[in-house]
Amino acid sequence: MAHFDENAKPFSHQWLNERLAIDTLQRVLSTEYWIPKNINFLWAMGMVLAATFGILLISGIFLLMYYQPNTNLAFDSVNYTIMTEVGYGWLWRHIHGVGASVVFLIIYIHMFTGIYYGSYKRGRELIWISGMLLFVLFSAEAFSGYMLPWGQMSYWAGMVITNLFSGGSLHADGLVEWIRGDYVPAQAFLGRFFMLHVLLLPLVIIGAIVFHFGTLRIPHVNNQDGEEFDFDEAARLYKEGKKKESKVIPFNPVFLSKDVFVMGIYFIFFFYLVFYHFEFAMDPVNFDPADGLKTPAHIYPEWYFLWSYEILRPFSTNVGLIAFAIAQVIFFLLPFLDRSPNVAPASRRGKFKFWFWAMLIDMIVLTFMGKLPPEGAWSTIGLIAALVFFALWIALPIITKSEKKL
Amino acid sequence: MKELKIFGIVAAFTLILYWGVEPFAHSQMHKHVEGHNLVYDGKADIEEASKDKKEAKKKFWAEVKEIAKLKGDPVAGEATYAMCAGCHMEGAANMGGVTPPSLDHAGAIYDKNFLIALIKNPAMATNVDHKYKDTSTHPMGSISSMVSAPQDIANVVAYLKAKKAGEVTPKEAYIEACGRCHANRYGKLTQLGEIPKTKSNIKTGQDIEKMKYDQKVAEEQAALADYLGKLPPDLSIIYRARSEHFLHTFVENPQSQLAGTAMPRTGLDHEGMEKVMAYLEETGDPSKPARDALGPYVLIFFVIFTILAYLWKKSQWKDLH
Numbered sequence A: 001m002a003h004f005d006e007n008a009k010p011f012s013h014q015w016l017n018e019r020l021a022i023d024t025l026q027r028v029l030s031t032e033y034w035i036p037k038n039i040n041f042l043w044a045m046g047m048v049l050a051a052t053f054g055i056l057l058i059s060g061i062f063l064l065m066y067y068q069p070n071t072n073l074a075f076d077s078v079n080y081t082i083m084t085e086v087g088y089g090w091l092w093r094h095i096h097g098v099g100a101s102v103v104f105l106i107i108y109i110h111m112f113t114g115i116y117y118g119s120y121k122r123g124r125e126l127i128w129i130s131g132m133l134l135f136v137l138f139s140a141e142a143f144s145g146y147m148l149p150w151g152q153m154s155y156w157a158g159m160v161i162t163n164l165f166s167g168g169s170l171h172a173d174g175l176v177e178w179i180r181g182d183y184v185p186a187q188a189f190l191g192r193f194f195m196l197h198v199l200l201l202p203l204v205i206i207g208a209i210v211f212h213f214g215t216l217r218i219p220h221v222n223n224q225d226g227e228e229f230d231f232d233e234a235a236r237l238y239k240e241g242k243k244k245e246s247k248v249i250p251f252n253p254v255f256l257s258k259d260v261f262v263m264g265i266y267f268i269f270f271f272y273l274v275f276y277h278f279e280f281a282m283d284p285v286n287f288d289p290a291d292g293l294k295t296p297a298h299i300y301p302e303w304y305f306l307w308s309y310e311i312l313r314p315f316s317t318n319v320g321l322i323a324f325a326i327a328q329v330i331f332f333l334l335p336f337l338d339r340s341p342n343v344a345p346a347s348r349r350g351k352f353k354f355w356f357w358a359m360l361i362d363m364i365v366l367t368f369m370g371k372l373p374p375e376g377a378w379s380t381i382g383l384i385a386a387l388v389f390f391a392l393w394i395a396l397p398i399i400t401k402s403e404k405k406l
Numbered sequence B: 001m002k003e004l005k006i007f008g009i010v011a012a013f014t015l016i017l018y019w020g021v022e023p024f025a026h027s028q029m030h031k032h033v034e035g036h037n038l039v040y041d042g043k044a045d046i047e048e049a050s051k052d053k054k055e056a057k058k059k060f061w062a063e064v065k066e067i068a069k070l071k072g073d074p075v076a077g078e079a080t081y082a083m084c085a086g087c088h089m090e091g092a093a094n095m096g097g098v099t100p101p102s103l104d105h106a107g108a109i110y111d112k113n114f115l116i117a118l119i120k121n122p123a124m125a126t127n128v129d130h131k132y133k134d135t136s137t138h139p140m141g142s143i144s145s146m147v148s149a150p151q152d153i154a155n156v157v158a159y160l161k162a163k164k165a166g167e168v169t170p171k172e173a174y175i176e177a178c179g180r181c182h183a184n185r186y187g188k189l190t191q192l193g194e195i196p197k198t199k200s201n202i203k204t205g206q207d208i209e210k211m212k213y214d215q216k217v218a219e220e221q222a223a224l225a226d227y228l229g230k231l232p233p234d235l236s237i238i239y240r241a242r243s244e245h246f247l248h249t250f251v252e253n254p255q256s257q258l259a260g261t262a263m264p265r266t267g268l269d270h271e272g273m274e275k276v277m278a279y280l281e282e283t284g285d286p287s288k289p290a291r292d293a294l295g296p297y298v299l300i301f302f303v304i305f306t307i308l309a310y311l312w313k314k315s316q317w318k319d320l321h
């Protein structure tokens, strides 16, 4: 058995150390968790995401105290009770709404940072895969949350998205009804999405964040040059006081101080949106109460789903569904489809550089087209952008395989 | 500096993304309707009218223009107004599907030309004549036979503009111009006006007065739905569900946004529009004053936070390079 000093005062440093190994924990997780020195503010996006998730969690808990998961009461509990009767209810709601939208902006920046610097390769595959898991979980969390105000867009987006599960000409209507718990979105539907949004998905997300952090510990984060070096050696130099020569810095307090500074700038932006520009995050159509008899003129998802929605739309039902399904999972495969031996910023990787920018721009085009009515030139552009999306994925292994080792 | 360059690229893509999914998408999704600055001369009505109606509309609005040139006498108008008061009175009952609204501030919230047109022919003035074979069957349609001489019309309108034009609150403007059709539950209004305070019986827990009131509201709504083909929507939060531009142009001329709709033009003038919109904002976006009050403090807090964080970062990074 371990040694416990009987004279140690309860909750004193020694007492805690013997029971929890707090010194070791602190060393492993923070003061000797080494981060490369050669990184830019994009490496703070992970902590910005963690902070935004925290904000969503806290604001969500406040909203949960007054929200009513009942199809007759939900709309007014959000739009009236929380917005007018609850002290600062409007603030929590706008924080939650803006947070839900902005978190995706940061997720996309974080993802494209990873793609640009090749941070999903050689030892970092699990970081990428756990990250994608978080993306899928956040998508489910956002979608389930969008159902809760029970406005027109909640109802009709719920209708359209659950309809996808009928699998086109498979006509799996039974599956759709099973998901909804009814023939159409109604009380059972709202109740289960409420449960998912406030309990199951947040729990799984917390687990997935822990997993994501765990996958980072051994490979460490990448750096601006994709340089591979000996972390132990660099850490030794740092500890010896040769900070200038060392290629690493400890997470706490050195890198953290930069994280916090970047977060400060982010919070200014975030709260500017919360107070003066929140409308972009709350679709006007959802301020009409759900009405199963009145289909809105335009049904579209929130902006962060538009690119994949546009991959669904331009094709016939079956092809569209298959394309959509592939688009949902294809990013998981990135570490295996990129066959290049190099871990380096895209700018130094020849054809991959063009692949990166083409993918980014194509997804932005898809996003634009996903919101526009599918008519005339818009649907042609959407179709082309969707085809380009797949062409790029097919090209990826080919162009990366021929990449010369740097 | 390299980091600033990277930041610039991220910011540029973010702004492009925003532009595409918000301003640009919305400009393409909604039909653009020009407002007419609350001038009621029938221009849009004539343009949008079907061929067989064009001539009648032209003639109608030309006559309105003629009457508008006459000088009205408010004193003589008061006598004629008695006819109006026969229907527009305190506690008026539903007639033909709708309850005549109070005219207490009609001179302030309605446009002069519109009022003239309304008295000449309510269905034509409100641009819902497509609903009627014979426009005199409009609930207020009999007025055209009661007050038909141009001078009489000019006189009543002069009377309204002189004597029914006191200071009007946003809520009063809403109740008079929209309230007979549109409830506003966040403002505690039904089509019958403000919801009265009632008490439940302590012994039974039942509120009989409220039940009676609810029944009256239900009957009024049923009548409205019969008259208009559907129950007009509650406008509690319409302010966030529609753009301000839509609300302005829709209220100015509902047909231009929703061809064939049963909603009549309400003929608001600038003051009326401003007051009605103020009320819609009050019920639909009540947190605006609180936001404006708190926002600067929160932002200042984070600016200071960021400055301190920057100083901390500088001190931590000073001997790294």
Ligand code: HEM
Residues within 6 Å of the ligand: A042, A043, A044, A045, A046, A047, A049, A050, A053, A107, A110, A111, A114, A117, A119, A120, A124, A127, A128, A129, A130, A131, A132, A133, A134, A135, A138, A209, A212, A216, A220, A221, A222, A223
């Ligand atoms: C949504 C919740 C997420 C949280 C809280 C989170 C958090 C973090 C944190 C704290 C880091 C380390 C610091 C940094 O490099 O930014 C990190 C790194 C990373 N994350 Fe995430 N992440 C999330 C989602 C994602 C997603 C959706 C992906 C992509 C599919 C992803 C992929 C990565 C990769 C590849 C790295 C390593 C970066 C490198 O080595 O340079 N993460 N994440």
